Amino acid sequence: MKKQDERLGTEPIGRLIVSMAVPAVAAQIINVLYNIVDRIYIGHIAGYGDLALTGVGVTFPILMAIAAFSAFAGMGGAPLASIQLGKKDVEGAEQILGNSVGLLLGFSVVLTIVLSIYKVPILYAFGASDKTIGYAVDYVGIYLMGTIFVELAVGLNTFISGQGASRTAMLSVLIGAVINIVLDPILIFGFDMGVKGAALATIISQAVSAAWAIRFLTSEKSVIRIRRKFIRLRGKTVAGITALGVAPFIMQSTESLVSITLNSGLQRYGGDLYVGTMSIMTSVMQLIVVPVQGISQGVQPIISYNFGAGNLERVRMAFRRMIAVCLTGTVILAGIAVLFPQIYAGIFTDNAKLTELTCEAMRIYFLGITVFGVQMACQSTFLALGEAKVSLFIALLRKVLLLIPLAVILPRFIGVMGIYYAEPLADFISVTVTGALFIRTWRKILRKDINSDMISEAK
Template identity: 45%
Template sequence: MIPEKTKNDFSKGSVVKNIVSLALPMTLAQLINILYNIVDRMYIGRIPEHATLSLTGLGLSMPIITVVIAFANLFGMGGAPLCSIARGKGDTKGAEKIVGNAFTMLLCTGLLLTIIGLLFKKPLLYAFGASDATFPFADSYLSIYLLGSVFVTVSLGMNSYINAQGFARVGMVTTLIGAVLNIILDPFFIFTLGMGIQGAAIATVISQFASAAWTVRFLTSPKAILRIRVSCMRPCGKTIRDITTLGLSNFMMAITNSIVQVVCNATLSIYGGDLYVGVMTVINSIREIVSMPVSGVTNGSQPVISFNYGADKYDRIKTAIRFMAISCIVYTTAIWGILHLFPVFFIHIFNTQADLVEAAVPSMQIYYFGFFMMSLQFSGQTVFQALGKAKYAIFFSVLRKVVIVAPLTILLPRWITPAVNGVFLAEPISNFIGGTACFVTMLIVVGKELKKADLQKKTSECP
């Protein structure tokens, strides 16, 4: 048996190979995870009656769904880098304390979000841009989805701790189980039983339950390096504070995405009506698909960077950063060209109604202009997160969405004709400004720290 401290040791072997070995299954896991939402939208967009209204209703629910995911990120992705750093130092006991406290917080948060969401969903949906025509569809989906909030927080949040230990294939299976169930159950509930958008929600909740059960089962088994132990689940103020502080960047990224979705939907409902809210739903769905490889590479790089930071392997950190950044830039540049040349192909995945397709093509080409700049934001954020630099990670999460995108979404439609184009133009502008600022700051701040730490290490090693 391989000793626990030497399992998945990212301080040894090729850095690129370590990242790729994690990134490939994580990318596939991202694809599978996206299927949770994508399959719903594909089937909902083909419901014989009220297809566009149903799809728009789902889009209106997304800000609230994003909030649920944000809390999963808060305690999941907040603690995962800390676990990797602790493992790099050989502190298994401290790492398991992080896992146990995160599990407790994810359970409590999931239950709390269910209660709050069900109590305030109606005023929230209308505030997010719902009309009397679209509210019934949004309400039908969200009322059922919220009942599974605890399954979402546990499956997404705790899966980060599986990946942090280097078990990317197991993490992939977590999402595979739920996605396969969702693909099978969606048509049965939506079409066979004739439940429409409610059927899609029921299928999703059942699938999320299965994923959560698998995640907990693995993390309580002897196969895991770091396990969920009852003795480690008792809340510790310092541990929760450390997890929350680092997780705030991912939390804020998700929350700010929710804010932008609200602002976009509300603004589009004024200038373009329900049709353009549906267009934005399609565009966001496409974004989830094309961003998947970027998320896979950055998520695969994070445990490697964190582990080597804990192990004082600074040259390996630099190699990991270079590989991650170059890979992301090359991919996003290529996909930008593909999206510009073949927008209809991607739109038809979710909706084939002529009026929506006609409106979506120019909107999509504006929205994805200069898409490669987004990779700079992702790369910079990942490095800050992996090294435990919470303040920088939080700042740049807020900068791009709250400071740049949201105000531009409101202001640009007043200056540009047609007004709806102003809403879609806000995204590329934020990518250029926010992406550049985040990446350049990361190079300066992290470069100086690694150089200083490396010098101190070499000095201490001298006889």
Template identity: 40%
Template sequence: MEKQKRLGTENIGKLLMEFSLPAIIGMLINILYNIVDRIFIGKGVGAIAISAVGLTLPFTTIIMAFGMLAGIGGSALISIRLGERKHDEAEKILGNTFILLSIISILVTIVGIGFLDPLLRLFGASDVTFDYAKDYIFIILAGAVFNAVGFGLNASIRSDGSPKTAMITNLIGAITNIILDYVFIMKMNMGIKGAAIATVIGQSFNTIWVLRYFMFSGSSSMKLKVKNMKMDINIVKGIFAIGMSPFLIQIAASVVNVLANNTLKANGGDYAIGAMSILISIAMIFLMPVFGITQGAQPIIGYNYGAVKMDRVKKCLILAISAASTLCITGFIFIEFFPNLMISIFSKDENILRIGTHGLKIFLCMLPVIGFQIVTSNFFQAIGKAKISIVLSLSRQVLILIPMLILLPKFFGLKGVWMAYPISDFSSSLITLVFLIKELKVMSTREKNEENININELVKI
């Protein structure tokens, strides 16, 4: 329990660094092997294969969505319960999280493979990209359980106070994937299937490592026990209530991907879809560290919110926003000066270079404000206010972006697709700021009420 107690006593800056740095490294490693996937596919298979991988993004986003529904929801609830000193209940949440991740991911595999062909057509696959996309995503779907369980339970490792162990989880999967990418694609000429097999094997190693931590490791304060795997409807409701925000974000992202792919196909063809796949990879280079900061901040915020230490909650939030904004501003400067260089890392194809270089500078022109929006949205999730988190997250992915993707291409063609994203980023950040100001006032009131209760108890004594 000492690992959790220090979340409420040690220096916030030190804790945020300790928890975020491993998460940032893990996230960078995570995006690294996604980037390496695309580099190997681009160099070893071709530009059209990159477009095919871009078409499968809605599938992988949906798998991630269900991993977040149970995994992030469970880990946030665990942090709050540990802050309330309810260790046994935290273990029950862990057991329920594992079962939910397993059941849901198996269902995703069955449904995804069962409707694979029509879904690929719906997602924008052409006769040129269809076979590549099907070969790749069939294997990814078959291994969805490893993706969901490994990712979902890794968030609970951070809640248990072991951020370095969580980082190692990502390292194991990434290094395995990168090595196997080279072997399968470049040496064994397995093409796009090789990339998918490498990914699934890397994810399976992640899962084995995470299960080892919670079942056999002496360093874990919580244990994954069979008796806690019996589903408790109240715990499931609590997990889903908090996890619904990141789940809907990812589902919305999947809907956006489908809409964007079809719009790109209509306005720029298969090469425009390939360029978008690369732009998303470049965006993730700078946004993954931001997600790492939010993951590092989540257990600190959740624990102190549960313990009614609002000054520590606010300090952690401010530090997290400052760090995320600094990273995003740095990324913005780099993108504005070296767009062509970044695109050429993935592909030397003239069509990809031409479309991608023009699109990148527009697509991420509002990058400096995205860090604030992501951190603050996740802040509401960390304190258990799922409805607000959902509204803020969906404002960027659905309420603003989808209408922009429908309207702007009618007037500006392919440029309109790129323009939709920064307009959404800026607008949603303004909405997020309004909600944050209101919540800070509520927290101040709660803290004063808690102080008055403590004073009254002392007077009685």
């Protein structure tokens, strides 16, 4: 009987992509429900739901910062481990897995301590007002106590899908999400805990997901296992993880920086109601981007494994199909937000003024996301092939070099609506540059010696 990782190099590409991408998409959608379900319930709390929703919205940069560190270790290590599996080097893959676990544990301790101490001034800097700071502190104060569960649940799941066990990876997320959805109304309304109940439901569910991931990666069902001897950090291995992990880290962490810039600008030029629109649109953005991201993450192990095995034709086939599906996904999902924004806005609030303003902003904000599937497919392919420098540039381009400056400059000339216009401008420019860069470097990448220094050092 074939090992589950070997099918990455032998199974027909079309069927393989479906079997890998569908569970990955489901896992991503389920994962995003953690925050979105919280916000749906919070937004409908009688009497203060709109303020509570805004308060929880300004905690988003902190949640993204925590996710960024899990992406650093997980998405930095998993592609390298997949490449090593393609080369039949199981011990090398386990060395990478073990060091990633060590990094996740270290990050958890530091983040919990630092963010707990400085959460109040951080939240004010992120756009909280005197009316919303109490809700923000209540939510994030409890959430931070479960940082270790978030780090392990999200970071380790990439190593499960990276060895071809996409259904197991999906179940890891599904179990936690179901628990969260069940606990939310019980704790928020039944025990009258409000936003504290939403945070507690989230960390309990993440703890269960983390336990599931650890159990699988220490069992005989896993191709690679967590072994104590490999958890101790090794310089060369960490360097390999860092080289590849810095791009997804920046992608995630700059979401925090973007959120800070947008929320503070909206608070300055508009007020709490405008910050509330961004809280809703951040959730809608996840509903659009995350399913497509699941497709790219599902295909990524296929590209990494076959690149490591030297089967470049399968690499090409996988990429061509991925970019077609990713682009179709963003066109449809973002198109709904542009043409029928009330479908999304009505999910999160009953406030008529907030709904009206959100619909107006959404028609502008999501226009560029319609073509963003191109960038997501190209970025994921660069990452799968171990192209750390190119991935890093693309990660910096859209958010740091384009979106943040535009969000600061435009409202000075056209007012608060300039903040919303910054997003589509940054998207269109970034997609154009990324596509041109990919076309220029694609053939060069596939001609490279797969025994690159970075991969060798990660062993």
